[in-house]
Amino acid sequence: EEFLPRSIGPHLFFWSLVFFFGIMPAGMLTENTTQPPLLFRKTAPYLFLIVLALLALYPVFTANFVWEDETVLGSPQLHSATGLADIWLKPGQSILLDYMPLTYTTHWVEYQLWGMKPLGYHVVNLLLHITNALLLLYLLRRISMPGALLIAALFAVHPMQVSSVAWIVQRKDLLYTFFYFLAFLAWMRFNEKQSWQRYLLVLVLFTLSMLSKRMAITFPVAAFIYSWWRDGLITKQRILQLLPCLLIAFPLAYIVNFTLSEPATPPLVVLSIPQKFILVGRNLFYYVGKLLWPSEHVPFYPPCSLNVRQPLLCLFPITVLAALLALWKFRRRIGRGPIAAAAFYIATLLPVLGVAYWCLMGRTYVQDHYQYVSSIAAFMLVGYGVSVFAPRLFCHADKCFAAALLLPLVLVAQQHTALYQDCETLFTPNFAKYPTVAPEIAHNLAVGLLRHKKLPQALYAADYAVRLKEDDAQHWQLKGDVLMELHQLKEARAAYEKGLQITPHDENLINNYASTYIFYGDSPNPESAIPLLLDALSRHPRDFRLNANLGFAYKVAGKKIEAAEYFGKAVALNPARCNPEILYQYGTLLIETGQAQKAIAPLRQACAQINDPRYVSALRQAETAPSK
Incomplete structure (x- = not known):
């Protein structure tokens, strides 16, 4: 009940x-x-x-x-x-x-x-x-x-x-x-x-x-x-x-x-x-x-x-x-x-x-x-x-x-x-009664628990899925996702690496693994992520997350022109429903590289989705910047 x-x-x-x-x-x-x-x-x-x-x-x-x-x-x-x-x-x-x-x-x-x-x-x-x-x-x-x-x-x-x-x-x-x-x-x-x-x-x-x-x-x-x-x-x-x-x-x-x-x-x-x-x-x-x-x-x-x-x-x-x-x-x-x-x-x-x-x-x-x-x-x-x-x-x-x-x-x-x-309500009774029938039971339960930020329970369920089927890369990826939320960076990378040993060309795993070098840790290391993402993009050129993450990696590495290029590709792949943060990052990079007029459209789209002060400020900056 x-x-x-x-x-x-x-x-x-x-x-x-x-x-x-x-x-x-x-x-x-x-x-x-x-x-x-x-x-x-x-x-x-x-x-x-x-x-x-x-x-x-x-x-x-x-x-x-x-x-x-x-x-x-x-x-x-x-x-x-x-x-x-x-x-x-x-x-x-x-x-x-x-x-x-x-x-x-x-x-x-x-x-x-x-x-x-x-x-x-x-x-x-x-x-x-x-x-x-x-x-x-x-x-x-x-x-x-x-x-x-x-x-x-x-x-x-x-x-x-x-x-x-x-x-x-x-x-x-x-x-x-x-x-x-x-x-x-x-x-x-x-x-x-x-x-x-x-x-x-x-x-x-x-x-x-x-x-x-x-x-x-x-x-x-x-x-x-x-x-x-x-x-x-x-x-x-x-x-x-x-x-x-x-x-x-x-x-x-x-x-x-x-x-x-x-x-x-x-x-x-x-x-x-x-x-x-x-x-x-x-x-x-x-x-x-x-x-x-x-x-x-x-x-x-x-x-x-x-x-x-x-x-x-x-x-x-x-x-x-x-x-x-x-x-x-x-x-x-x-x-x-x-x-x-x-x-x-x-x-x-x-x-x-x-x-x-x-x-x-x-x-x-x-x-x-x-x-x-x-x-x-x-x-x-x-x-x-x-x-x-x-x-x-x-x-x-x-x-x-x-x-x-x-x-x-x-x-x-x-x-x-x-x-x-949600996944938690659907799979909790299944896991309670038939936990060993299929690893998907524990996997989907972990997904639901992770979304509700019940992280210790999510880690237990993800571990259970891994134990039931160790040769499934998706279970290792989910375990890595939970460990990332628990701020256990070293363990999360190890889980992602296990998954990549099983399916080395999985774009979702590569995205998540590369993210550990871009967004997390005391000293981000985008140089480790960029080769992985470029290699994956050669096989999946229309993958939105790969392009967006490569844009973030180049931005963290200080390469603004390359970052703007890949953010632009990400926006072009899903122009109507693009994430507002991606639009904002793309717009600000265009301003910083002297393309303020081109930045107006993505920044307006970001403001239309979320009324964030950062987005509004960037839009005003783009609109008032002198044309070149």
Whole structure:
């Protein structure tokens, strides 16, 4: 509870009760015997979903960047006009080695609008999630699915959906689902009345979904399952109609899986076929269990045992197969719905069940956000059951069951969303319960603690990450950063040097290591930093920090002309959102080297960002200096 913001408290629980037991019994979750105005009947369910999602996820408005958010948003491709072309045309240089150009294009647009302010990114994520819930409701009502509003409400507020919304880099889940649903709508319309225009729209929307995240590769199978559920037919024509989707999907999946992804890392990825058989079964049980009881939420869960010498572990996949066979055998008695839902659930999860390699498999087998789409199948079974069978018990039983389901889910979702306030709140519970699962847990916790200036705790967490994986340069860099804050200069340099032994050309490590000679110590030694920075710049000429630090190094060394040159290059790399201190340093050096008129523009930009007396004084000096 110490990680929850102050706004979450007893008053919120009270208003949630008022909301659920005041609105739901009014008939918003099921058909009502009275007939309100037509406009209200059409719009009220959608308005209800919007309010419900906001109630469950509102802590996201105060959330910050966590985990990989700043790595992605700090990528040079997002900061310049040419970067947009690189996002699309240079898959080999993809951010985080993941080719998702449409997702990164949305981040590029946002960076131009609000830079590194997290609120804008979180608002867009939340709006996308709400839009997906509204689209789902529309799709379900279009096929007259009983309990459609309850199904969409479960999708909107279930705690398993939180990480897709509150974690900014999971924009890919939200965006691919948006186009996935639109492609489904186009496929429905194509099935109703076939035309080449409608078919082309299916292919276009599916391609957009694939360009958002490669999990969309499951769409052809999901569309086939839907069509079979509707009419019970398996035809050659239908298979051929979906074949072009696979021809679009596999090249995009190949780019990521075989040309960009990091090589598989033992011991989690190198699995035998029997181990993968067990893993698929265990993962399915895990995901279904999390839907039923979503009390725990951490970024990294411990890997399960896959010991093939334990026969009981084979019961997981065998039970799954037996359940599927039973649903298939009794489909004429119970209908095609249950087997179609089970097939949809497994098919849309299959890429991350353990059959194929995915990016995080080297550290964990499961993550909550993987079933953002597949969870719909489980919600459909629940929504259908409550809508059809609950009214047989007593009057308004369906409404009571719906309220009993949604109220605790909303409250748990609020708590899970509140964990995304920062790295400290998100990773402290993970480190407390599963400290050895992945070094990223301790690493990200140290990042959060460092930002809050809890330096002894940050050093402990950074040390823990180093002990778990000594050959990772990022952990040594973080340890060096913490030691610098503790004013342990000698130890910090030793940590940076360890990191540089592992990755000698890492520009971030070089920047931090060089900074120890420029800014710190009783007697700065910029001559030691300048060769390092020049060497790094030869490989990364467009790196903002390298240029800026080289400017500082030359200034400390008394070489004003060279300092002005590199400060100018840094400003040119990010002119709209340049750090005001860099602008100030550039402006003052221009004045000192007799270029006062040229100094006016950067100094005005610095004053516009921060009303610092130094900036104002320098600007006046530049404006009043005689022109040369």
